[in-house]
Amino acid sequence: MKKILLLSLTFFSFFSFSQEKYISRNGQIQFIASTPLETIDPVNNHVSCVLDTENGNLVFQMKMISFKFEKALMEEHFNEKYVESDKFPKSTFVGRVQNWDDFNWNGTEQNIVVKGKITIHGIEKEIIVKGVIETSKSTIFLSSSFDIIISDFSIEIPRLVRDKISETVKVEVNVTLKQK
Amino acid sequence: MNRIIILLSCLFLSFSSFSQDNLLSFLDDENEEFLTFATFKSTKIINLQSVEQTKKDELNFVISHRFGSLNSGIENLYGLDYGSIRMSFDYGVTDDITVGLARSSSYKVIDASVKGRLITQGKNKFPFTIAMYSAVFYDTLSSLLATEDILKNDFSFTHQLMIARKINSNLSLQLSPALTCYNFLLPYPWIQLVNEKMFTLGFGGRYKVNKSVSINSEWIPIFMTNSNVIHPFKNKDFINSFSLGCDIETGGHVFQLFLTNSETMFERGFLNETSERWKDGGIHFGFNISRPFTFN
Numbered sequence: 242m243k244k245i246l247l248l249s250l251t252f253f254s255f256f257s258f259s260q261e262k263y264i265s266r267n268g269q270i271q272f273i274a275s276t277p278l279e280t281i282d283p284v285n286n287h288v289s290c291v292l293d294t295e296n297g298n299l300v301f302q303m304k305m306i307s308f309k310f311e312k313a314l315m316e317e318h319f320n321e322k323y324v325e326s327d328k329f330p331k332s333t334f335v336g337r338v339q340n341w342d343d344f345n346w347n348g349t350e351q352n353i354v355v356k357g358k359i360t361i362h363g364i365e366k367e368i369i370v371k372g373v374i375e376t377s378k379s380t381i382f383l384s385s386s387f388d389i390i391i392s393d394f395s396i397e398i399p400r401l402v403r404d405k406i407s408e409t410v411k412v413e414v415n416v417t418l419k420q421k
Numbered sequence: 422m423n424r425i426i427i428l429l430s431c432l433f434l435s436f437s438s439f440s441q442d443n444l445l446s447f448l449d450d451e452n453e454e455f456l457t458f459a460t461f462k463s464t465k466i467i468n469l470q471s472v473e474q475t476k477k478d479e480l481n482f483v484i485s486h487r488f489g490s491l492n493s494g495i496e497n498l499y500g501l502d503y504g505s506i507r508m509s510f511d512y513g514v515t516d517d518i519t520v521g522l523a524r525s526s527s528y529k530v531i532d533a534s535v536k537g538r539l540i541t542q543g544k545n546k547f548p549f550t551i552a553m554y555s556a557v558f559y560d561t562l563s564s565l566l567a568t569e570d571i572l573k574n575d576f577s578f579t580h581q582l583m584i585a586r587k588i589n590s591n592l593s594l595q596l597s598p599a600l601t602c603y604n605f606l607l608p609y610p611w612i613q614l615v616n617e618k619m620f621t622l623g624f625g626g627r628y629k630v631n632k633s634v635s636i637n638s639e640w641i642p643i644f645m646t647n648s649n650v651i652h653p654f655k656n657k658d659f660i661n662s663f664s665l666g667c668d669i670e671t672g673g674h675v676f677q678l679f680l681t682n683s684e685t686m687f688e689r690g691f692l693n694e695t696s697e698r699w700k701d702g703g704i705h706f707g708f709n710i711s712r713p714f715t716f717n
Contacts, residue, residue: 262447289448300444306458312715313476314673321459322632327590330455335445399633402672 268416297341457542466625475513492702597623620645
């Protein structure tokens with residue numbers, strides 16, 4: 242009897258858990274660190290994201306090695322020398338939509354404010370960013386654009402190439418979430 | 422009864438704490454694999470081919486230079502007065518297949534090669550990156566010198582397997598067994614005893630000192646000719662290639678600077694035909710400079 246009770250509770254909790262999650266494994270994040278000397282605008286098309294529509298909790302996760310650069314050598318330097326993808330393979334964001342209570346499913350574009358912790362290169366930092374959320378039948382679109390500063394994440398840029406890489410990096414996020 | 426309460430409270434506790442961080446573990450993929458990258462900085466360790474490939478749609482132009490030997494005296498500025506050169510063009514057909522064409526000034530050899538990566542470390546948890554390299558050499562100088570009776574065929578071949586492991590982000594090691602087939606006898610008196618089939622076993626490695634500089638070394642003993650086993654230390658006929666140097670990486674280039682007892686820069690030559698010894702000062706200063714050009 243005890244076991245049955247416990248098992249049913251466990252199943253119930255799992256069941257209710259999976260109902261409210263919207264997920265994507267092929268979200269897109271692009272960052273732009275271009276300067277007049279060099280174009281740097283790699284895209285990562287394998288970003289994972291989950292939104293819990295019950296409470297507005299939102300997480301992102303991506304492999305740094307999935308960023309595709311125009312120049313292969315640049316991609317290698319990015320992974321090997323700057324973000325050290327073998328030591329810190331993933332970047333994450335863990336946070337919550339602050340104005341989630343205002344959210345409604347009527348299909349219009351709504352502005353959101355997301356607050357949470359972003360982790361790049363093993364360094365965690367609190368950020369607040371603005372974004373846009375839009376719903377259709379069974380999907381949710383999220384987009385955002387914000388700036389981060391390279392040195393905040395203790396990523397060192399050698400003096401030799403400092404003029405070629407922008408110190409402030411623009412990050413553009415676009416994900417389409419589907420109900421799990 | 423107490424147990425139930427504890428269990429239930431645990432369950433609820435875990436349920437209620439099922440928040441942001443747990444949402445992250447929700448994304449974890451068990452089958453996720455991380456392929457090793459940048460085992461070596463360059464497509465060569467020093468003379469030996471590394472497991473690294475020229476990337477797809479990229480043309481890698483490599484200029485290699487070996488100065489004369491250190492023991493040639495002050496009147497030749499310890500070898501710096503002389504030099505031989507090799508120019509090579511490697512093109513990445515895919516990320517795993519490279520074709521190359523090169524010309525060396527020593528013995529005026531033209532070589533064409535193909536290099537393929539068979540498996541990358543990390544794929545299905547495989548512990549090594551394995552690649553192969555095959556090259557054909559055309560000896561334009563020996564064709565000029567040789568008489569009809571010793572010249573069977575102007576071509577010679579080297580086939581090589583590269584097995585490498587990136588042990589950590591700084592240390593990478595490689596093992597390179599190779600077979601060279603000569604279809605002709607070399608008409609040079611200073612290269613003796615080279616047989617039709619030569620087996621060599623290359624050991625190579627690099628250690629990264631900082632993000633842009635690594636120390637590289639390689640040693641390539643000849644261990645068999647035709648079917649005769651050769652002792653790597655005790656034989657008097659063959660000299661094994663040994664090189665020591667460093668890789669320096671700047672924005673778009675990799676510079677490799679080193680000392681080696683092999684003057685030739687194509688595989689057949691440095692694997693089997695090394696004729697100078699470190700202990701006699703038969704050491705050459707050399708460098709490789711590579712510059713990739715992207716087409717896409």
